[in-house]
Amino acid sequence: xxxxxxxxxxxxxxxxxxxxxxxxxxxxxxxxxxxxxxxxxxxxxxxxxxxxxxxxxxxxxxxxxxxxxxxxxxxxxxxxxxxxxxxxxxxxxxxxxxxxxxxxxxxxxxxxxxxxxxxxxxxxxxxx
Numbered sequence: 001x002x003x004x005x006x007x008x009x010x011x012x013x014x015x016x017x018x019x020x021x022x023x024x025x026x027x028x029x030x031x032x033x034x035x036x037x038x039x040x041x042x043x044x045x046x047x048x049x050x051x052x053x054x055x056x057x058x059x060x061x062x063x064x065x066x067x068x069x070x071x072x073x074x075x076x077x078x079x080x081x082x083x084x085x086x087x088x089x090x091x092x093x094x095x096x097x098x099x100x101x102x103x104x105x106x107x108x109x110x111x112x113x114x115x116x117x118x119x120x121x122x123x124x125x126x127x128x
Contacts, residue, residue, distance in 0.1 A: 020061035
């Protein structure tokens, strides 16, 4: 499965920075905004295909410029198969919070993906 990050095109002066983009077994945020991530992985290994992955978390951390707080942005994520065919497309608004004490505003997004199906095995040099 190929995971691509596409920030929605917004005509603004600022561009948010992508600080973290990963897939893990589990992720959450504490009440005070700490990001917890467990079991980061790059590939799914299965004895046969199609393979079902019961749960995984896509973790995204974005940072903005100091003057960007209070602006609503769009976030788009596309999941594609090894041939580049779109499997899932998710979009939604995110609100840039106010930074403090010279610290850049940050936005954390955790997307839980349940029961994803990997239809074919990828070889080292590309799709099977």
